[in-house]
Amino acid sequence: MEKEILLTIKNLTVKYKTDDGIAEAVNNISFQLHKGETLGLVGETGAGKTTTGLSILRLLPERTAEITEGEIIFKGENLLDIPKNEMSVIRGKQISMIFQDPMTSLNPVYTVGSQIEESIFLHNRDLTNPQIKEKADEMLELVGITPERRDDYPHQFSGGMKQRVVIAMALACDPELVIADEPTTALDVTIQAQVLRMMDELKRKYGTSMIMITHDFGVVAKTCDTVAVVYAGEIIEYGTVQDIFEDDKHHPYTTGLFHSLPNMNQDTERLQPIEGLMPDPMALPAGCKFHTRCPHCFDKCKTVLPQDIDFNGHMIKCHLYSKEV
Ligand code: SF4
16 A cells, blocks of 8 residues: 655755854755655754754744745645745644753743643643643643643653653644654653653554654654654665664664664774764865765765765665766
8 A cells, every 4th residue: 555645855955044054954855754654864963963853843043944846745835935924823733843852842930731621721721721621631741741730840850751742742732743753862762762662652542743853763663664864964865774773784874873883783992983084064074074074985986976866765875886987
């Protein structure tokens, strides 16, 4: 059966105006997300992952950021064409976002119950107060917090519990798409595993689609169906989670990311970090953006932008795989 497409991003290009010049944050990114699936956007800090997430919600800073090209088609409609007031209805109700730091989303002076109730009320004005309260209690229970704690304040919860509250708020209006931006990075490893498991269970229960923004391949392995590896604002490799973890063919950047991770099955004395730094988005190199760090770089890489090479849906943007090397 053909899978239903929920979101299509086509040639998304985002630039930031800064005092020092124009930063090319997202460069011609395209991908699709199917209903009920999770796509991982993976890469180092500054690769353009969060900017892509904020573009979908139209939450980029208006004065400095500009989407110069592209389309964001959600359920058949280009989100970039719809008026601002309609977008605020879609935000929260149909698409919601979970940020890395729960305190970005929680107000320290309101009880957690009232904050969940507010997010339900904003998108369900026809519900009565008792119905809203009941739904908020249901959401707390769903994320493993007893409703008796509804009158507690955020500071009375641990980091992991606060993130559970944020997830309850994000899911309170049954959104079809959740964008989770490093949702477990601020948590310790055990709590991280619990929160990821809970998110995965909720996703399956409600058929929610998700974009998981992360730098952590462990998170990708646990939660994602498809993966887009992002470097300097471009998707340089895209495939199913099996393509990324089991295929022998990879973009040299993805290979570098894997080598910089500890491997439980191998005796390794030292990890091998990728040498050098991601290029300055205000002065991106010509040709392949990774050529300044790539151990396989050859002349063509320095001048010619590589195109996607397609291995049955596993896409790799690298001259090593093109026939005319
Ligand atoms: Fe390395 Fe060249 Fe491939 Fe870029 S195109 S990743 S520089 S081999």
